[in-house]
Amino acid sequence: MENYNISNTVVLVIGANGQLGSVLVKSLQEKFGVNNVIASDLRTREGYQGLFEIIDAITFERIEEVVKAYKVTQIYHLAAILSAKGEENPLQTWDINMKTMFNVFEVARLNQIEKVFYPSSIAVFGEGADKESTSNHAYLDPATVYGISKAAGENWAQYYFLRYGLDVRSIRYPGVIGYQSLPGGGTTDYAVDIFHKAVLGESFSCFLTEDTTLPMIFMDDVIRATIELMDAPKESIQTRTSYNLAGVSFSPKEVVEEIVKSYPNFEVNYEPDFRQRIADKWPKSIDDSLARNEWGWKPEFDLEAMSKIMIEKLKNYYN
Ligand code: AKB
DSSP, rough: OOOOOTTTOEEETTOOOOHHHHHHHHHHHHHHOOGEEEEEEEOOTTTTEEEEEEOOOOOOOHHHHHHHHHTEEEEEOOOOHHHHHTSSSSHEEEEEEHHHHHHHHHHHHTTOOEEOOOOOOOGGOOOOOOOOSSSSTTOOOOSSHHHHHHHHHHHHHHHHHHHHHHOEEEEEEEEEOOOSHHHOOOTTTTHHHHHHHHHTTEEEEEESTTOEEEEEEEHHHHHHHHHHHHHSSSGOOOOOOOEEEOOEEEOOOHHHHHHTTTTTTOOOEEEHHHHHHHHTSSSSSSSOOHHHHOOOOOOOOOHHHHHHHHHHHHHHHHH
């Protein structure tokens, strides 16, 4: 079907090759038309169909050049170094996460960009927050450099809105589970890898203990949430730091219980490493009532539904 972009929206996605970006770009192409979405990352992506520009978001001028060339009206800034990878080199992680964020906010401010999407994460929470049904307004004392950069970033998002009127919108993503792409460098990555191993008939070594419950979300839900937030009327967006978003919470043991329904001989051993310390500081479940009340968020996928789709799609992929 022909796509008609009646709103004249032109979207730039920074970090488009990542776990979320690669899937989000497709949805944005369907919504706005292939010629109104510019995917960008440090390297091109083989087989990618659509407009693509190499952008290292560390360089302000390069972002601005692309924004001007395509008359971009919205930017999704998805590039960041995540929780586990970020701990390898904390100062470099801080520099990259903050510099790229400032570049995007400044390019947006100086070029009359209509809307910016800036993802945050459950990593903003630490010891000071309740572990269950963590409130949007919980105390933020993140224990990873990634979490610190996101907590700071949320406040900068609000600052740009209050000071310059820049329409920055943000979600605190839980761990994202999808069959379309692989995550990289996160503490929740095990929950994607485990499905691949099961479908390939291999055993799985889990870097978290079997009872480590974390907030997660299925890819379809998170893509819909992101687009719904960006589509919401400006007046509805009363929260200018970031919105808690809940999908489904589960532990490795619970996901294994789902997998063995299809693969009864699936073997998992638990070898917690440094990522356990990160996970132990994070919430187990999230209260997302602000997102529900302010822009109508509602998740659709539970653990069972998500697991069924993951297994079915990965089976097709590998066979
Ligand atoms: C990570 O594990 O670092 C990310 C996140 C929860 O933001 N998936």
